[in-house]
Amino acid sequence: METKHAVALVGLGKISDAHLQGWREAKEVQVKIVVDTDGARAGAKAREYGVPEFGTDFQAVLERQDIDIVDLAIPHFLHAPYSIAALKAGKHVLVEKPVATKLSDAEEMIKTAESTGKKLMVAEPIRFSPSHRRAARMIEQGEVGDPFLFNTRAQFYVPPQRFQGTNTGWRSEAGKIGGGVLLESGIHNIATATFLMGDVESVVAFKGKQTRSEITVEDTISVLFRFESGATGHGSFSWAARWSDYTDDFTVFGTEGVLGNRPRTGRIFLDKGKGEVREWVETQVAAGKSEEIKHFLDCIDNDKTPVTSAAEETKNLKVVLAAYLSATENRPVKIEELKAN
Numbered sequence: 516m517e518t519k520h521a522v523a524l525v526g527l528g529k530i531s532d533a534h535l536q537g538w539r540e541a542k543e544v545q546v547k548i549v550v551d552t553d554g555a556r557a558g559a560k561a562r563e564y565g566v567p568e569f570g571t572d573f574q575a576v577l578e579r580q581d582i583d584i585v586d587l588a589i590p591h592f593l594h595a596p597y598s599i600a601a602l603k604a605g606k607h608v609l610v611e612k613p614v615a616t617k618l619s620d621a622e623e624m625i626k627t628a629e630s631t632g633k634k635l636m637v638a639e640p641i642r643f644s645p646s647h648r649r650a651a652r653m654i655e656q657g658e659v660g661d662p663f664l665f666n667t668r669a670q671f672y673v674p675p676q677r678f679q680g681t682n683t684g685w686r687s688e689a690g691k692i693g694g695g696v697l698l699e700s701g702i703h704n705i706a707t708a709t710f711l712m713g714d715v716e717s718v719v720a721f722k723g724k725q726t727r728s729e730i731t732v733e734d735t736i737s738v739l740f741r742f743e744s745g746a747t748g749h750g751s752f753s754w755a756a757r758w759s760d761y762t763d764d765f766t767v768f769g770t771e772g773v774l775g776n777r778p779r780t781g782r783i784f785l786d787k788g789k790g791e792v793r794e795w796v797e798t799q800v801a802a803g804k805s806e807e808i809k810h811f812l813d814c815i816d817n818d819k820t821p822v823t824s825a826a827e828e829t830k831n832l833k834v835v836l837a838a839y840l841s842a843t844e845n846r847p848v849k850i851e852e853l854k855a856n
């Protein structure tokens with residue numbers, strides 16, 4: 516097949532199907548090889564998606580001249596070293612969220628992308644979600660007036676198997692996962708917060724009562740935000756919420772109205788306090804990676820900066836790290852206090 520770009524997808528866990536489907540929908544691109552430390556998993560995935568090659572050796576991928584894009588859907592602690600190695604090997608890199616687990620790693624990733632001139636994009640779906648984009652557009656157009664308060668939640672039950680086994684057991688090691696519900700799941704809500712409300716100036720956080728003994732990082736945390744605009748907000752995050760639903764929502768309160776999403780449905784509502792609630796139905800975030808991948812390719816082909824560049828997503832990582840520092844030291848933490856560690 517004549518293609519413009521050749522991709523190696525590394526890490527073939529839960530999110531890898533969305534990546535493979537996204538690449539399949541892209542034009543002039545071929546996923547040439549899928550790689551996982553679990554060779555049997557790699558073989559099965561290659562057969563399922565008609566990928567010509569599979570393997571277990573990441574280093575070997577870096578040496579190949581016929582591959583120009585590396586897509587990393589791997590455990591958190593590997594995001595930085597694998598991204599940096601791939602950039603230095605001359606590849607463009609798409610890496611799953613969170614950008615990294617430490618600020619110093621994220622900063623090195625940013626620097627390496629700059630020095631190599633290769634594109635580095637974080638796969639943060641919020642910025643590509645039709646419902647979130649609609650919300651951002653409506654706020655921009657002044658539909659809610661001046662936004663002064665933001666609330667968000669990510670509350671659900673992660674099954675114990677996600678923290679066990681050869682492929683997913685990395686989540687049970689604090690040094691590998693890097694953080695708990697806020698870093699892995701809440702980072703999407705933080706990305707939503709910064710997308711809709713602008714940069715965060717400071718946070719106050721309390722880690723919750725730990726009720727899940729199989730999880731070594733925080734399973735529950737509450738965070739108060741102060742945005743640079745002067746607006747405030749609150750986020751409530753838990754992997755221990757024993758209800759049937761998956762709740763992932765946000766609400767923006769403005770001087771002219773209230774706007775938010777309905778959990779699970781992708782619906783966006785606008786209530787101006789006059790007895791009428793308007794709603795729009797949009798595709799949900801979970802709809803896949805095709806928009807992200809399309810944008811990544813556009814950035815490579817036309818030398819643009821990804822909207823979810825490492826620098827942009829490092830802002831969201833800083834909010835998470837500031838919340839952890841606040842919870843540990845029991846005090847408000849300004850984002851500008853954070854130094855590379």
Ligand SMILES: NC(=O)c1ccc[n+]([C@@H]2O[C@H](COP(=O)([O-])OP(=O)(O)OC[C@H]3O[C@@H](n4cnc5c(N)ncnc54)[C@H](O)[C@@H]3O)[C@@H](O)[C@H]2O)c1
Nearest residue numbers: 526527528529530531550551552553588589611612682683
């Ligand atoms: N964007 C989203 O909505 C979303 C959803 C789920 C996960 N994620 C992110 O995607 C990444 C992967 O998550 P997941 O849920 O797919 O993980 P997972 O735990 O289901 O699978 C991880 C896979 O990586 C493989 N692996 C481990 N070390 C490896 C190495 N050195 N080289 C190659 N493969 C290796 C494992 O064998 C396993 O197959 C994480 O960063 C996670 O936060 C994003």
